[in-house]
Amino acid sequence: MAMQGGTALQEKVSRMLSRKHKKPVLKPNKPLVLKDEVANRKIKKGEATCVTEMSMMMACWKQNNFVDTLCSNEMQSFYTCVEKAQIAVKNKSEQHTIGQSGRLQPKQATILLKRYPNLHVEI
Amino acid sequence: MAASLTGLLKPWTPRVLLVRWSRYNPYYLEPEPRKEVYHIPETELTPEQKEERELKSVRPIKAATNSVTSSVFNDPVLSKFVNMMMKDGDKIIAKGIITQTLENMKRKQVEKYHKAPEGKKAEIECNPYAIFHQALENCKPVIGLASIQKGGKFYQVPIPLTDNRRRFLAMKWMITECRDNKHRRTLMYEKLSQELLAAFSKEGNVVKRKHELHKMAESNRAYAHYRWW
Numbered sequence: 001m002a003m004q005g006g007t008a009l010q011e012k013v014s015r016m017l018s019r020k021h022k023k024p025v026l027k028p029n030k031p032l033v034l035k036d037e038v039a040n041r042k043i044k045k046g047e048a049t050c051v052t053e054m055s056m057m058m059a060c061w062k063q064n065n066f067v068d069t070l071c072s073n074e075m076q077s078f079y080t081c082v083e084k085a086q087i088a089v090k091n092k093s094e095q096h097t098i099g100q101s102g103r104l105q106p107k108q109a110t111i112l113l114k115r116y117p118n119l120h121v122e123i
Numbered sequence: 124m125a126a127s128l129t130g131l132l133k134p135w136t137p138r139v140l141l142v143r144w145s146r147y148n149p150y151y152l153e154p155e156p157r158k159e160v161y162h163i164p165e166t167e168l169t170p171e172q173k174e175e176r177e178l179k180s181v182r183p184i185k186a187a188t189n190s191v192t193s194s195v196f197n198d199p200v201l202s203k204f205v206n207m208m209m210k211d212g213d214k215i216i217a218k219g220i221i222t223q224t225l226e227n228m229k230r231k232q233v234e235k236y237h238k239a240p241e242g243k244k245a246e247i248e249c250n251p252y253a254i255f256h257q258a259l260e261n262c263k264p265v266i267g268l269a270s271i272q273k274g275g276k277f278y279q280v281p282i283p284l285t286d287n288r289r290r291f292l293a294m295k296w297m298i299t300e301c302r303d304n305k306h307r308r309t310l311m312y313e314k315l316s317q318e319l320l321a322a323f324s325k326e327g328n329v330v331k332r333k334h335e336l337h338k339m340a341e342s343n344r345a346y347a348h349y350r351w352w
Contacts, residue, residue: 048350050283054266058341066334066341068265075265082283089352 036117038109049085053078143186152179154187156197190214200256200290207294223312225251228320248323258322262293262329266340271349280349281340296329297322304328 013032016025026032057078060071068075097105104112155161168176190202201221209217228251236247248254267284270277284292301314321327 045351048348049352051347054281054283054347055344057265058344061337061341066337068261078265078283085283086285 033118036110036113038106038113040106049088050078050081053081139189143188147185150182151185152182154184154191155179156187156191156193158193198252200259201252203290204255204259204294207291208298220311220315224315224319225255227312227316228254231316231320254323255319258319259290259293259297261322261325262297262333263289264292264333264336265289266337267292268336268340268343269350271346273349278346278349279339279343280346281343282350293329293333296332300328300332 013026017028018024053074057071057074060074064070100108163172190206191197205214205217205221208220229249232247232249232251232254236244236249239247248257264284266281267288268279269282271280272278297315297318301311301318305314305317318327318329322329
């Protein structure tokens with residue numbers, strides 16, 4: 001079934017390249033060969049974390065003329081928020097690498113393709 | 124003369140040989156140099172600690188570096204500071220400077236202690252290690268700035284820093300300030316002790332530099348949303 005699909009594709013490509021009927025649809029300057037790698041997916045841009053804590057701390061600084069001892073509560077809450085955000089990022093990336101939901105990650109697909117690369121030299 | 128010539132005929136091996144490389148299989152675990160961890164009796168271990176012990180009994184462990192000891196005087200923060208001060212791999216000179224700095228700080232504090240009135244004596248801190256750690260804590264910035272590009276222009280965005288980065292910045296500022304902004308004829312240990320004592324009481328140029336960073340971050344707080352992490 002894969003072979004039939006393969007030959008159908010090759011026939012279509014040869015029809016698109018041919019000059020018999022009209023102008024050719026494809027005019028490739030490089031050979032029509034797939035690469036041994038998959039492009040990396042752009043991860044969604046997140047938002048800035050801990051902005052509220054940061055702004056509270058900065059307001060406290062502005063009030064107290066940047067003396068640190070008077071703002072220790074806000075600073076502590078900022079630190080805890082930052083720690084939580086780091087743990088969340090780690091968990092999210094871990095979850096992405098482990099749970100793919102039926103699909104390979106682009107990096108894993110690349111590794112697999114590199115193991116069985118396209119032959120460019122006749123053996 | 125014959126003895127020295129025969130000495131030169133032997134193949135030269137260094138007296139201290141490196142056992143640990145820096146690249147290990149990730150399977151290897153880090154060594155635990157502190158003695159207190161091994162003195163906890165079996166009954167007082169938490170389940171995680173018991174699991175860790177069992178894991179360590181089956182997994183291979185990396186060799187400890189030369190700079191790590193199990194003695195009471197081993198301080199990882201101080202070792203990091205010594206390494207940052209070191210030039211051209213000359214650890215002996217760097218360690219000597221730090222020892223002289225600590226001694227100098229102790230002398231100054233003890234002098235202050237003896238000159239102080241009875242009521243104020245308890246407040247003066249004489250332990251140079253405590254002074255060093257407190258001074259470094261006072262120099263650590265809370266927030267840093269990152270150069271982020273948005274719409275063709277670069278903005279200085281306030282970002283939270285990791286603990287390692289904050290410690291590194293505090294040490295770096297301390298060392299550069301002592302190297303550059305002091306009188307030419309004073310020795311490094313004198314400059315360092317002056318600056319550390321000033322930082323301990325929250326004065327001096329390093330603490331000023333930290334405050335200026337905070338002020339810059341505060342003035343740029345509108346750009347905080349340009350961060351995406």
